[in-house]
Amino acid sequence: MNSKCKKIVITFGTFDVFHLGHLRILSRARSMGDCLWVGVSSDALNMAKKGRAPIYSEEERLEILAGLKCVDGVFLEESLELKADYIKRYEANILVMGDDWKGKFDHYSDLCEVVYLSRTPSISTTEVIERIQTC
Template sequence: MGDSVAKKVLTFGTFDVFHVGHLRILERAAAFGDRLVVGVSTDALNEAKKGRPPVYSEGERSEIIRALSCVDEVFLEESLELKADYIQRYGADILVMGDDWKGKFDQFSDLCEVAYLPRTPAISTTEVIEKIRV
């Protein structure tokens, strides 16, 4: 029996109108460790960030993320200012974010490793919503 400790990966997102880009970034984040913890933005946080409510409620979005085999734990992210608290609360060894956030979380490198992943090209929730509206 080894003394190795499970490596925890933490990531955040809104995950509204779930699409293959969401799945791929979560699978790639999970590959950085042994357990993937996902912070799903609350409805209020999403509205503050994007100026519109999400299509699906925080409960529905959390349920979808929780059902994925690559995800071990889900919580609601209530504030962008609490990232350091979430990193510590969930014992993250590595924070993984999409590269559209590149450099914006480097200040947490004293708490855990920080990695940015390229997003899946040619797909975004906004694009999916626009396509549905047409």
């Protein structure tokens, strides 16, 4: 790890059809530490979780996130069961997730602090996709 990263924050998501809600939660997560690592759900994981392929490929989503000034590093999340391994690998002190996941990651509190941040109201990838489809 980089020596500037004394307090490391990690988060996970699909980040498909990147929108303001994504940017806000990532910026808030980054403000909680010195470095922010973002796990991006692989295309296969997204299919398993949501039953559909993402609009943007995993390579495109990784590149979009890596280009944000609030993000210090990105990696591909290939399995939900590997979250503990990712937390350890990136030496995370804080796991940040949206509050729609509240309580679902508390079992990682023996590895790091678990924080749930409120989502931006009235913004979701599903809503954006539905808006586009009705245009």
